[in-house]
Amino acid sequence: MEPLIVDQSEGIKPQLPSFTQSGLDDFLKIIKERGHEKLVDAAILHGLSLSSLNSHKADNKEVRQLPFEGFEKLQQGGIYYGQCVDGMRDGYGLLYCTNRSGIPLMYLCQWEKGKPTKGCGLGILKDKWNKYEGHFDERYLRTGNGSWEDEIGAWYQGEFKAGMRNGNGKYRNLEGGVYEGQWKADKMSGNGKFEWPNGNIYEGQWKNSNLDGIGKLKYPNGSIYEGGFKDSCEHGQGKLTSTNGQFLVGEWENRGPIGVHNCFTKNGTLLYYYTYNIDGTLVKIVEIL
Structure with missing residues (x-):
């Protein structure tokens, strides 16, 4: 009897092309030739390699290089290197392009x-890289929870919408100040707390990245102002408490007291009436006997 021969190749799908070093090198070479070597350096700095590409890829999708057709603020003429289905970007891949500002x-x-759905976005602005990790919407914009940082040291962790910080998030600026709170359309708006490097701490309401509304500002010397703010200045009805517990109550404008203020002991006993000019200078003191 003839031995039974089974075709073991039956049912085995041909292996689709993976990412290759030559394919990655060609992609990066195009970017360098267009004068954007800094972008290549940033990508490699943040982990771009052949092994990282193949660790992210799906097994059932081919890898190709495709031209980028452009979209809204993203210019056509870019290059995609990655996985596709029916000639469309699908799976894991790299897209290089420029926006309308170049x-x-x-x-x-x-x-x-x-x-794009989820991953990393890199950009070069004024010869410095910035990096985003998180989700993207159908317009290629940051959305949902994510993190952003730049080469100089600023960073943000929190919510995004339509490419902007929106919702709750924590931010550190270049000077070392830290804000944690609400955002709207890329501005600190709503309730939040900011700590400055000089020791100032503010907790309260914000509008368009300005102290605006009701809040509390603690100064480095330990004194505390509680009350109204406008355009990041003490403004409206407020109370200033000194380190010895005495406190001043009255109207404020552009950081300074105006009109008549009542000065109390820490136990609430009225001590003085202070009268201030509109420029904040003290013009009269009346002691309460």
Whole structure:
């Protein structure tokens, strides 16, 4: 009897192309030739390599290099190197392009039906890199929870909407100040807390990244102002408490007291009436006997 021969190749799907070093090198070479070597350096700094690409890829999708057609503020003429389905970006891949202002960008992320969904976005602004990690919407914009940082040391962790900080988040600026609270359209708006490097601490309401509304500001010397703010200045009805417990109550304008203020002991006993000019200078003191 003839031995039974089984075709073991039956049912085995051909292996689709993976990311290759030559393919990655060609992609990065195009970026360098267009004068954006800094973007390549930033991508490698943040972990771009052949092994990282193949660790993210799906097994059932081919890898190709495709031209980028452009979208809204992203110019056409960019290059995609990554996984595709039916000639469309789908799976894991890299997109290099520039926006309408000429800023070079790279998306290192998952794609679905031609749109980015989740991963990393890099950009070069004034010869410094910035990096975003998180989700993208169908317009290639940051959305949902994510993190952003730049080469100089500023960072943000929190919520995004339509590419802007929106919702709750924590931010550190270049000077070392830290804000934690609410955001709207990329501005500190709502309730939040800011700590300055000089020791000032503010907790309260914000509008368009200004102290605006009701809040409390603690100064480095230990004194505390509680009351109204406008355009980041003490403004409206307020109370200033000194380190010895005495407190001053009255109207404020552009950081200074105006009109008549009542001065109390820490136990609430009225001590003086202070009268201030509109420029904040003290013009009269009346002692309460």
